[in-house]
Amino acid sequence: MDDDLIDEGDTPRSRYTRLPGKGFFYPDSLDEERAERRAAEAIEGSEAVVIADGDADGLACAAMIREAYDAALDVADFEAAIAARLESSDDTEADDGVDAVDDMDDGEDDRDDPTADAHAESPVGLVSAGPYSIDTSLERVLAYADDGIDLFVCDLCPDDYEWIAEPLEALAETTESIRWFDHHQWDPETAESVRDVGVDLVVGESDEECTADVTLRSLDHEFADRWSELAAVTRDHDLWIKEDPRSDDVADYSYWAGPEEYTTVIGAYGADLPETVQAFVAERRVEKEARIDAAVDRAVAHAVGDWTVAVTYGRCSQNEVAETLREGGADAAVIVKPAGSASIRGSETFRHAHEVAGKVNGGGHPQAAGCKPDIYDDMLDYAQHWTTEGQACKRVILAAFEAVAEEVAERTDETDGTDESDDAEAK
Known part of the structure; x- marks a missing residue:
């Protein structure tokens, strides 16, 4: 080369x-x-x-x-x-x-x-x-x-x-x-x-x-x-x-x-x-x-369940980018890297980063996690990744957010149902 x-x-x-x-x-x-x-x-x-x-x-x-x-x-x-x-x-x-x-x-x-x-x-x-x-x-x-x-x-x-x-x-x-x-x-x-x-x-x-x-x-x-x-x-x-x-x-x-x-x-x-x-x-x-400024300028906000998820792309310092996006109103931030990996950062209103990462070949903490979706089979996949600013990677991570949102909603419903049953029995 x-x-x-x-x-x-x-x-x-x-x-x-x-x-x-x-x-x-x-x-x-x-x-x-x-x-x-x-x-x-x-x-x-x-x-x-x-x-x-x-x-x-x-x-x-x-x-x-x-x-x-x-x-x-x-x-x-x-x-x-x-x-x-x-x-x-x-x-x-x-x-x-x-x-x-x-x-x-x-x-x-x-x-x-x-x-x-x-x-x-x-x-x-x-x-x-x-x-x-x-x-x-x-x-x-x-x-x-x-x-x-x-x-x-x-x-x-x-x-x-x-x-x-x-x-x-x-x-x-x-x-x-x-x-x-x-x-x-x-x-x-x-x-x-x-x-x-x-x-x-x-x-x-x-x-x-x-x-x-x-x-x-x-x-x-x-x-x-x-x-x-x-x-x-x-x-x-x-x-x-x-x-x-x-x-x-x-x-x-x-x-x-x-x-x-x-x-x-x-x-x-x-x-x-x-x-x-x-x-x-x-x-x-x-x-x-x-580089932080460039990544923040590329960010797009998505509504997922009750959360606002800001997603961006680029070679940058992910923590500072995530902090800036949170200050702009995001509950969670996703920074997709040119090498194919991604950083997921949460906040006090989003403590499920490790759950999202776990669905896309990753893991970490409730408010800080990382992953690398298994979607790159050859250099053509990477070429598309670079020229589309990680669109395929973004899609699978947003799908993981959607899945986690559904699971959180189900857990909430089950908890509420238990409380209601307990109240009925008490009466």
């Missing part, structure tokens, strides 16, 4: 925000080879391994675990690398789901980057994962870890036990311990199965704690005050409380930095990011705000 076709360059924002980032066009087979190699380098020889969601919450947990093991990396190298990026006129733009400083290939420039091998340097290895790659991450730990390590899984919830059963049960036989910290809503049977293997599973209340809170109170270590402050700031963003302005900074930084960089920097500074990082975040935020 001609690089110019996926190089944003002078392409208008109205066009390139309708397309996925460059990482989408990188073949999965090559991406998997690279991910396998880097995971092996991170895991081999480690005394402990952390599998964590690659967002601010999951990586805060990784930083806490490294602190407990006295295994944090030197922050000075990362600060130097950030400063160099700020000075470089060739700095590449961060794309959704792609680390801004972690290029897809191993170029010669890595030899001048003091952080290029950071993923292999801590005695507590970090494997960044998503909810649909837990099994793969567990398999990699099984393949490359020494016997007797401590394994941690943070901020990840499997939809079903069966697809993680084999590697998890094997790891239970070879590890010293497995501890799993989370705050998502677990299926009781899945949680019981995980615990039956011998895993120390601690799940916090999803609407009261983030996983950083759970990790902080679960580790047997005397943490300095900045760690509880970091957990509070992380919670402020992860639960969308939005009372501490620093929470947007740490969330944006976790999105734009590589996992090792973010984990190291917040491990050293907590929620009060250093000036170099603040400058980096401010520079990125200019583009972020423009």
